[in-house]
Amino acid sequence: MPPLRPMLAKASKDLPAGDFLYEPKWDGLRCLVFRDGDTIELLGRNEKPLTRFFPEVVGYLLEQLPPHCVIDGELLIATKSGLDFDRLSQRIQSTAEQVEQLAQSASASLMVFDLLALGDKDLRAEPLAERRRLLLESFGQLQSPLHLTPATVDGAVAQEWYDRFQGSGFDGVMAKPLEGTYAEDKRTQIKVKHHQTADCVVAGYRVHPEGGVTSLLLGLYEDAAEDGAEPQLQPVGLCSGFSASQRRTLAAELTDYEEGGHALHPWPDLTHAVLHSGPQGMEGRNKAWAAAISGEWVPLRCELVVELTYENFTSERFRQAARFVRWRPDKSPTECRFDQVDHPPPPEYETLFPEA
Template identity: 45%
Template sequence: MDLPINPPLRPMLAKAVKTMPKGDLLYEPKWDGFRCIVFRDGDEVELSSRGERPLTRYFPELVEAVKRELPERCVVDGEIVLPKGSRLDFDGLQQRIHPAASRIKLLSERTPASFIAFDLLALGDESLMETPLGERRRRLVEALSAARAPVYVTPASDSYDLALRWFDEFEGAGLDGVIAKPRDTVYEPDRRVLFKVKHERTCDCVVAGFRWHKSGPVVGSLLLGLYNSEGKLQHVGVAASFSMKRRAELVEELRPYRLENLDEHPWAEWANQTEATVDRMPGAVSRWTGKKDLSWVPLRPELVVEVAYEGMEGDRIRHTARFRNWRPDRTPESCTYEQLEVPVAYDLNDILAGEATSPRTDR
């Protein structure tokens, strides 16, 4: 591969802000998938993740799509997503990371992914990394004007009002916010020079276990549960991002609730899981790092915690939740799915077809 920019390359990043910024900005929907920089030099294609891990082998259908739909020699920043019906399926996308070649082939046929392009870093022999974003966007639209599914160019607009509409409506299609990009910025790898506005809600969850931190005998994350309509405690995700001082304090706070006999725990059946499963229950092997220790310490399901979260993916919290407060005033049994806010449905196909960029009309 001989391009003006060759892998490895870390993507440009965004920092979280509480409100939609104003100014000389381009707004784009924030896609919920795997960040990916595509390198194409003729028949050579490499899909590189945010952490510079190769994604190429996991998405053979996208490799073929890149050869068919992207310019002969280019570097394109974007997102790998998995459409399912009228919304994105992040759970299904995670299933695509599998060690077995036969499984990869099967899933590429059963649950094919799409690539959403949002930045052009090189074209032919020309590097565009020092070119302002506004011009890179124009070149991207031009270069991919004839691209067909499963390759798309993300919608973009300089309208603040339209960005607010996207933020309100697109969550119903599985997207998780809006990215605001200064039009004059050059491409700065691994630097947070963009802005992201994401949904944040709170809910009360049962703390049913914890994992040790990789650095030593302090708490790494809390395992969260909600009671479903059948009265069973469903594992919904984890809360993390504590300071090291707080991690040590949590060891003592949780000590009175630790269970020696796992048979008394509602998640006992998952304790000895050795494969990455759809449910991703406590103890399941990570699809990204199969050797990572995900063992957990069971707790009596009596503690209630308020956490902040961005949204739901099926019956689980999407991404990592953030600890807010203990809730001694709440009973564990009151922590059910009924407390969760459900976004209004929005058809993903309207976004992909470019029908969501016009001013608001009665839908």
């Protein structure tokens, strides 16, 4: 039983070839599951207790798992449009009353991908190939919303997954050495994550404490409405990670776009909230976005387009800060639409997650 820390992975740009087990990389919360009779304990990264936040998952596990085991997996929330990481994050910041409500309205699932102990046998010293064999043998009949992850030893299949499974909660592909033992808290596995590009409108910037630009505030236009209404610019997140010299250069480049930024800005309510009252008064997506940019915020005329790279776009926003690539003076701001970041779930999604 706990404490125990999950095995980790190091990033790679390309899928490795050789004796690996390849699996989809899921956009969820890492979770170790410990069952000892009628007791279930869920443990996240850095030994974070998760049990009280996912009471419905505890119920599923009691119904389906062997009486004594330890498994490794990923907590997910499956919706019709894909996996929703924001709802997972909301869950672990909720009160007990809110958790009960969320468990009813947005039930979580568990994707299982490793077996660490079964009965009284500790399997961590066994090679992955043997742990996978025992996992299939003992957990092959799991029923939704508990799932056994798809896996393959065929590198060509893994590459096809990587090329085709983009967005909607598919984060990339994992490569795990078949002869590898379970090394707690060690980066002995390999993750190949998607890095995609998009063009966004620059709607403002946040000032760095030492001067210059610390973040660009990004927007995308809604798709054209059927009633002919003018598409609206929506906030989608941040672009950051600038060096000290880049911060100063960006500040000089953006100065000309500050004039009229307040009066002409398409987000007057958000501007007012960030500049004067902070994020507490905001709701929904704008609350999370405003929390990320609280501070000295300078609105700009929305005329600049930036090309950037990003990993995840979920719930109509970049979940992590995007990275600057270059300015796009050849593009009109109105060309920056949500359709460039829309990645519908692959055909297998409904089969994998019938609970969605």
